[in-house]
Every structure is written in structure tokens, then in C-alpha cells.
Amino acid sequence: MDVQKEIEALREEIREHNRHYYEEDAPVISDFEYDALMRRLIELEAAHPEYSSPDSPTQRVGGTARSTFAPVTHEVPLESLADVFSRDELGAFGDRMAALLPEGRDYCVEPKIDGLSMSLEYENGVFVRGATRGDGITGEDVTENLRTVRSLPKKLSGAPPKLIVRGEVYMSRTVFSQLNAKREIAGESLLANPRNAAAGSMRQIDPQVAAARKLDIIVFNIQRAEGARFSTHAETLDALRGYGFNTVPYTLCGGIDACCEQIERIGEDRESFPYDIDGAVIKINALAQRKKLGSTSKAPRWAVAYKYPPEKKESVVEAITVQVGRTGVLTPKAVIAPVKLAGTTVTNATLHNQDFIDKLDLRVGDTVIVRKAGEIIPEVLEVVKSKRPKSTVPFSMPEFCPECASPIVRDADGVALRCTGAECPAQRLRNIVHFASREGMDIEGLGISVAESLIRAGLLASPAGIYYLEPQSVARLDRMGEKSAENLMKAIEKSKGAGLARLLCAFGIRQVGQKAAKVLSANFGTLDALMAAESQALTAVPDIGEITANFITEWFSNPQSQHQIRLLREAGVSFESREEKRDNRFLGKTFVLTGALENFTRDEAAEIIESYGGKASGSVSRKTAYVLAGENAGSKLNKARELGVEILNESQFMELIK
Ligand SMILES: [Zn+2]
Missing domain, CATH: 1.10.150.20 (5' to 3' exonuclease, C-terminal subdomain)
Structure with missing residues (x-):
């Protein structure tokens, strides 16, 4: 087919699929097939720049040309919460609330998703703008990238005419591990965790790349809802779900003790969520009470984020196995006696490499402390040397x-x-x-x-x-x-x-x-x-x-x-x-030039030698292949004789380079 015709046909086809994918949420071909079309188009356009066009789908997505991310001032600031790290600190928060709200209070407890906070704006139920949190006051316009998030509703049902919500964009653990597997095959560096992967995807200039990352979003707050009346936070979450959002699961608790129980439950169930969580959020449920409490310069007074400590447990190394990755890299792994960590039963821990094992002096039979923080695979923190059985031996790969x-x-x-x-x-x-x-x-x-x-x-x-x-x-x-x-x-x-x-x-x-x-x-x-x-x-x-x-x-x-x-x-x-x-007739051979030549300068001779793959050197050694001696050759000639290096005169050299 004529190249220009093929380019045009591809553009039309991709535009059609973009419509299915972005506007109707109903792709008709697989991502793999889509990528193949796009790749072909990029290839053809690169080979035939004369047919390039600013309205090609390779240049534009969703009908909007874009180059950088424009700043967005948030109508309602995206505040961050004060962190608490223990039951005591949470108790202190409860005491403050009891003092400030003596009339009584309910709490709403939610898992805290470890993703990227976004503000989403809807006008008459249509998604019009999305921005990153930034510093809470000013963020970046990432509307086009957000449009590629499949679980973000582009159209709401029954929503107020103007609605701003806050949500968390995340990469599911399944997508994350698939993405890393692909990167490994392609020989690219691996992404550290789903959060970084999601952040990197949102900052892609090319929404096609962002789309390939298959991100998701969960909404957890109404920032502004003109014309709608709610009395509690729980009501707003229910309403958001009704409009078509994926919303954060919540539990209402009457007091701090109940909150603690719920936090513990969330912690134990961590692995059952499709997303990583790094804590739980405890919020006052009544919106009137929230308004009364207001915010300090740093954070709202009516909520805190409880951060789960990285859990550590003791276990015994039963074996060290070595896995071969897809790029052939060998990674040692400790097989440990099963322990429950951050909600899952753990039976192995990564040992990275021989150096890591040597540093810990880790051996089969050792008792170790393992930890699981944000990572997917737990790691060995230390070896309890006092518990080492007799007759253990150091491990080597x-x-x-x-x-x-x-x-x-x-x-x-x-x-x-x-x-x-x-x-x-x-x-x-x-x-x-x-x-x-x-x-x-x-x-x-x-x-x-x-x-x-x-x-x-x-x-x-x-x-x-x-x-x-x-x-x-x-x-x-x-x-x-x-x-x-x-x-x-x-x-x-x-x-x-x-x-x-x-x-x-x-x-x-x-x-x-x-x-x-x-x-x-x-x-x-x-x-x-x-x-x-x-x-x-x-x-x-x-x-x-x-x-x-x-x-x-x-x-x-x-x-x-x-x-x-x-x-x-x-x-x-x-x-x-x-x-x-x-012509590499001199490959691996070193020449030493000495004396004056008739037909070439020494530089010219050296150039000829190098053009045939040889090297020209200044001093004679056993490794020298030939000494090319011209008129008035001096000490180098003597040295060559001493070492038994072959000596050439100019006509012999001419013979060699014929
Ligand atoms: Zn092999």
C-alpha cells in the first residue's frame, strides 16, 4: 500500500479506537493490538516526516494538543492530615475531640490509600478538569492523563451541577507486578513500588503511555458540591458512589476504642485490598462539627492519619534458594518458617545478593528478624546470632x-x-x-x-x-x-x-x-x-x-x-x-617505526598500519610484531635485534601493504 494512504488509514483507525477507549469506556481491541497500531504509525511517521501532521493521534490525545502541565489553583485547598503513630497518640486525639465536641461525636474510619491525591472537577456531571495535589494550594493540570484512568467516571448520574471531589490515583498490585515483569524482559529498570509507578505514569507527557499503565482511582472526599446538602461525611461517600465513583470503604465508630479495633482490622486485611495502604484515616463524621473545628495552619483539626508501623517478626531460615530472573540475574531468597506479617503469611524473604548475605553473615538455620514495610517482598533485617545453632556454614552463591x-x-x-x-x-x-x-x-x-x-x-x-x-x-x-x-x-x-x-x-x-x-x-x-x-x-x-x-x-x-x-x-x-x-591484515599486530622512510612520513605509515587494524607504538617490547626501520635507525633497532623482533625495511613494508 501507498505509505501516505497507510498512514492516513492508521490515523483514522486509532482515532476510532481512542473514541471507544476514552469516551465510551468500551475498547474493542486489546491493548496489545492497539499498541501495535500505534507503533506502526509512529514508525511510518518517523520514516516519512513529510507526511507528519499536528493532528495525528501520535501528537494529540482526546482532541487536545498538549505539551506541559499547566498550574491549577485549587478552589478548595487539598489539606494533608496530621499523622499519629500509636494508640496513645490516637487516644490524645480522642480526648481533644471530646473536649471540643462535648455534645457527642461519631468517627468515620477509612483505609489510607498509598497513591497520588487528585482533585477532580465536574460540570453538569461531566469531567472537565483534574489536577495533582501539588502543595495543596496549586497543583498541575493532568486532565488528559486522568481521562485514561478507566475507573474515573467521565460522566456522572444525578450529580450537582458543580462538583469537586478528591481521590487517590493508584496502580493495583496486579498491574504493578505485570508492568515490572514487562520492564524486566525489556531490560528496563524496575519500579520500586506501585505508588512510584503511579506517580511516574501521571507525569507522562504522553497520555498513551499513562493509559498503558492501567491506573485506578478511589474517591474519598467532596471538596465542593454546589446545591447539594449533606449532614455527614458518610452521606457524602454514599452519594458519591451513587454518582458513579469508586469510593473508599468506611466504618462508623462511636468512640476511639471502636476506631482502634477497626484500624487493627484494616491492618490485618491489608493484603485483601487491591491497592497498597499506608495507614487508616479517622475523621469526625458530622460536617457541622468539622466546620466548627476548622483547621490549623498545617492540617484540619477534625481528622488524623494513623500510620501502621512496619511490622517485624522473628523466624528461622530453613533454606536459601537461588532464583534466576528473566534477565538471568541470580537472586538468593531465604525460605523461612511461616510468620504472619502485615496481614499475610510470609514464607520467604529477599536476600538481594551475596554481598547482602555476607554483610549479615546469614546462614541456613539462623534465627532472623524479618520486616515488611511498603515493599512487596519482606526483607531480613538482622540475624539473631545468640540463637545460631552449632555447625552452620556460610552460604555462597x-x-x-x-x-x-x-x-x-x-x-x-x-x-x-x-x-x-x-x-x-x-x-x-x-x-x-x-x-x-x-x-x-x-x-x-x-x-x-x-x-x-x-x-x-x-x-x-x-x-x-x-x-x-x-x-x-x-x-x-x-x-x-x-x-x-x-x-x-x-x-x-x-x-x-x-x-x-x-x-x-x-x-x-x-x-x-x-x-x-x-x-x-x-x-x-x-x-x-x-x-x-x-x-x-x-x-x-x-x-x-x-x-x-x-x-x-x-x-x-x-x-x-x-x-x-x-x-x-x-x-x-x-x-x-x-x-x-x-581489511584487517594487521589485526592484533603492533609496529614500531624508527629512522627516516623514503616514501612516507612516520605519521603516514602509522595511519596505514592502523587502517589495516594494526597499532603503531613508540617502544619495542616482546609484544612488538615488527620494527619498521628506515635510514639512520637507532637504539630501537638494536633493541629489536636483542629481543628477536622481526625487522622490516621499507620495501618489505611496501610488500606487506600491497
Ligand atoms: Zn540458566
């Missing part, structure tokens, strides 16, 4: 991968240990996706979800297996169909000619990215020449250091890699460089 028995290497730049197996089952998905990626063999249509389906269906177990897929079985995959299967098979066939540089990058050898792969490809010309190269020949290549050279030789010597290469060769994948082959 395995030298071979527990999943595939390949040798383990230490990352060049840190403490991480990594499996080198090209066929490691733990890294299967990531290795295949990387192999097919744009920097690798560039197989269009073989992304994370297709690779996942192929693996799940038992059709694919390693990168080279891609070239042995059968079109009929691929077509039978979910969501695939004959047409896409055909396209995928075509893309796979085409990738056979991708060339050595792409192939090297696709292998995912440590430190060998696009740039190094290109240099290696240009210098060696074929995969076989590279495989036969000794470490010295590798380090002689510009940009390839000793560490990288070691990773390369280690990778090629692994039987799993050799098996992959055999399969690729049999499938007819090209092992040839597509770059112009460099």
Missing part, C-alpha cells in the same frame, strides 16, 4: 545456573551474578523477545505476547527455534489467525538475511549491544571467523575491552550457545557481515 547448569558470570559493573545459558528456561521469554527485537533480528510481529503464546503452546523454547516454527501450528494460536501467521512467517524468513551485526546483537551477549556488534561484524566478516578468534584478536578491535572479550569467548564456548548456532546454521540464517569487510 552457586557457580552454575540452578535452572540450566550454565556457568555464572559476574556483571562487569556490579555485584549481580548472571546465567550465561542461551537456552536457559528462566530466560527463555526474554532471550526470544530480545533476539527478535528491532536491535536484534528485527522480526516484526514477534513481541512479548506472541512469544509468550508460542512458549505456552510448546512451540518455541529458544531463539533458534524461531526458524523451525510451522506456519500451520502458528496459525492455530489464540488471536493469531492465518493472515498474521503468514506475515510472521514472512518476517522470520526475511530475518535470515539480517546479517552478522544484527545476529550478534540478537544473541544478547553481555556488553555486546548494537555498536559493539557492528564493529565486530565489520572486523571479522563472518561468525565463524569471530568464533575462531582468540581473546587477543578480540581486544585488538577498537571498542572491545578485555571484559567484553571475555564475555564473548565465554558465550561462544557455552555448549548451549553452540547448539543455538548449529540450529541457526542449519536453518540457513546468514552468518555473513553485511558491512563492508575491513
Whole structure:
């Protein structure tokens, strides 16, 4: 199809899906399919800037062009609450309330969601504006990003003509762990916790990115409701639910003791909420009483936030196991005797790495203190040395991968240990996706979800297996169909000619990215020449250091890699460089120039040597390959004779560079 026509068709299609997604809350294609359309459009527009247009969906979302976040002054300030950390402090709050409200009082107790506070404005029931809390007085306009939050109602039913509410945007724990799994496969850094992930998503300039993060929102307060009359906070929450919001669950309590019980219950049930909570909020329920109490300069007088202390428990380390992540990183984990922590039964704790274990001197059999604060996985705080049984031994990480028995290497730049197996089952998905990626063999249509389906269906177990897929079985995959299967098979066939540089990058050898792969490809010309190269020949290549050279030789010597290469060769994948082959006749050879040459200056001679991959050096050593001696050569010539280094005269050199 004509490129311009394809671009226009894609734009129209994406606009249509945007309408379904953002305005009707009823997407008709999966996120994966949507992303594929968008990716294709971005790609085409990048390749054909002449067809770019400011009204392309890649530039605009929801009909509004946007570049930065405009400041918003909150009509009603978004106050923050005073924190209390103990039952005593909560008791003191109760005493204050009793003194200020002698007529009697009810409390409303709610879980405190660990998310991002937002103010949402509705006019005649339609969502018109949303802003971050900011400093409570001024926030940022994130309306477009908020529109992508699926649980945010764009239209309310029965709401007052002007309504401002306050809610908390959060990322559910399920979405968070899926997002991190994807990032791990893509080799991106992991997000620390759902709160940070949500914050990062809300600050995305591109609402498409925010949309992909699948955020949610829970509303917990009416800031302003023109024309509506409520007498209690509980009534407002019920009304909000009636308008169409997800609202925070609440419990009414007659006194502080009942509040304490409810707080404890929330604490125990923490894990049953889809969102992280970092405390409980205790508010006076009657709105008239709230008005009477007012606020100090820092916080309202009528509410406090109770913060749960990070819970610590003692347990015993029953074993230390080592897990292999999707990028091949080995992580030790302590298997501990079950303890209840922050509402869940915990049976293991992360140990991060060998250094962490060494610092604690942690051993199997030890009694340890474990803690769970905001983190998903609990951690070991300390070892109770006095309880250490006799005959324990220090732990050390395995030298071979527990999943595939390949040798383990230490990352060049840190403490991480990594499996080198090209066929490691733990890294299967990531290795295949990387192999097919744009920097690798560039197989269009073989992304994370297709690779996942192929693996799940038992059709694919390693990168080279891609070239042995059968079109009929691929077509039978979910969501695939004959047409896409055909396209995928075509893309796979085409990738056979991708060339050595792409192939090297696709292998995912440590430190060998696009740039190094290109240099290696240009210098060696074929995969076989590279495989036969000794470490010295590798380090002689510009940009390839000793560490990288070691990773390369280690990778090629692994039987799993050799098996992959055999399969690729049999499938007819090209092992040839597509770059112009460099003439490297002097690769790894060092020349020393001395005396005056007739046909070149010394600099010119050095340049010629370097252009053939060699090096020119100033002093003679055992490593010197040749001394090029011109007229009046001096001490260097004598040194060369002493060391038995081959000596060339100018005509012999001319012969070599012919
Ligand atoms: Zn492995």
C-alpha cells in the first residue's frame, strides 16, 4: 500500500479506537493490538516526516494538543492530615475531640490509600478538569492523563451541577507486578513500588503511555458540591458512589476504642485490598462539627492519619534458594518458617545478593528478624546470632545456573551474578523477545505476547527455534489467525538475511549491544571467523575491552550457545557481515617505526598500519610484531635485534601493504 494512504488509514483507525477507549469506556481491541497500531504509525511517521501532521493521534490525545502541565489553583485547598503513630497518640486525639465536641461525636474510619491525591472537577456531571495535589494550594493540570484512568467516571448520574471531589490515583498490585515483569524482559529498570509507578505514569507527557499503565482511582472526599446538602461525611461517600465513583470503604465508630479495633482490622486485611495502604484515616463524621473545628495552619483539626508501623517478626531460615530472573540475574531468597506479617503469611524473604548475605553473615538455620514495610517482598533485617545453632556454614552463591547448569558470570559493573545459558528456561521469554527485537533480528510481529503464546503452546523454547516454527501450528494460536501467521512467517524468513551485526546483537551477549556488534561484524566478516578468534584478536578491535572479550569467548564456548548456532546454521540464517569487510591484515599486530622512510612520513605509515587494524607504538617490547626501520635507525633497532623482533625495511613494508 501507498505509505501516505497507510498512514492516513492508521490515523483514522486509532482515532476510532481512542473514541471507544476514552469516551465510551468500551475498547474493542486489546491493548496489545492497539499498541501495535500505534507503533506502526509512529514508525511510518518517523520514516516519512513529510507526511507528519499536528493532528495525528501520535501528537494529540482526546482532541487536545498538549505539551506541559499547566498550574491549577485549587478552589478548595487539598489539606494533608496530621499523622499519629500509636494508640496513645490516637487516644490524645480522642480526648481533644471530646473536649471540643462535648455534645457527642461519631468517627468515620477509612483505609489510607498509598497513591497520588487528585482533585477532580465536574460540570453538569461531566469531567472537565483534574489536577495533582501539588502543595495543596496549586497543583498541575493532568486532565488528559486522568481521562485514561478507566475507573474515573467521565460522566456522572444525578450529580450537582458543580462538583469537586478528591481521590487517590493508584496502580493495583496486579498491574504493578505485570508492568515490572514487562520492564524486566525489556531490560528496563524496575519500579520500586506501585505508588512510584503511579506517580511516574501521571507525569507522562504522553497520555498513551499513562493509559498503558492501567491506573485506578478511589474517591474519598467532596471538596465542593454546589446545591447539594449533606449532614455527614458518610452521606457524602454514599452519594458519591451513587454518582458513579469508586469510593473508599468506611466504618462508623462511636468512640476511639471502636476506631482502634477497626484500624487493627484494616491492618490485618491489608493484603485483601487491591491497592497498597499506608495507614487508616479517622475523621469526625458530622460536617457541622468539622466546620466548627476548622483547621490549623498545617492540617484540619477534625481528622488524623494513623500510620501502621512496619511490622517485624522473628523466624528461622530453613533454606536459601537461588532464583534466576528473566534477565538471568541470580537472586538468593531465604525460605523461612511461616510468620504472619502485615496481614499475610510470609514464607520467604529477599536476600538481594551475596554481598547482602555476607554483610549479615546469614546462614541456613539462623534465627532472623524479618520486616515488611511498603515493599512487596519482606526483607531480613538482622540475624539473631545468640540463637545460631552449632555447625552452620556460610552460604555462597552457586557457580552454575540452578535452572540450566550454565556457568555464572559476574556483571562487569556490579555485584549481580548472571546465567550465561542461551537456552536457559528462566530466560527463555526474554532471550526470544530480545533476539527478535528491532536491535536484534528485527522480526516484526514477534513481541512479548506472541512469544509468550508460542512458549505456552510448546512451540518455541529458544531463539533458534524461531526458524523451525510451522506456519500451520502458528496459525492455530489464540488471536493469531492465518493472515498474521503468514506475515510472521514472512518476517522470520526475511530475518535470515539480517546479517552478522544484527545476529550478534540478537544473541544478547553481555556488553555486546548494537555498536559493539557492528564493529565486530565489520572486523571479522563472518561468525565463524569471530568464533575462531582468540581473546587477543578480540581486544585488538577498537571498542572491545578485555571484559567484553571475555564475555564473548565465554558465550561462544557455552555448549548451549553452540547448539543455538548449529540450529541457526542449519536453518540457513546468514552468518555473513553485511558491512563492508575491513581489511584487517594487521589485526592484533603492533609496529614500531624508527629512522627516516623514503616514501612516507612516520605519521603516514602509522595511519596505514592502523587502517589495516594494526597499532603503531613508540617502544619495542616482546609484544612488538615488527620494527619498521628506515635510514639512520637507532637504539630501537638494536633493541629489536636483542629481543628477536622481526625487522622490516621499507620495501618489505611496501610488500606487506600491497
Ligand atoms: Zn540458566
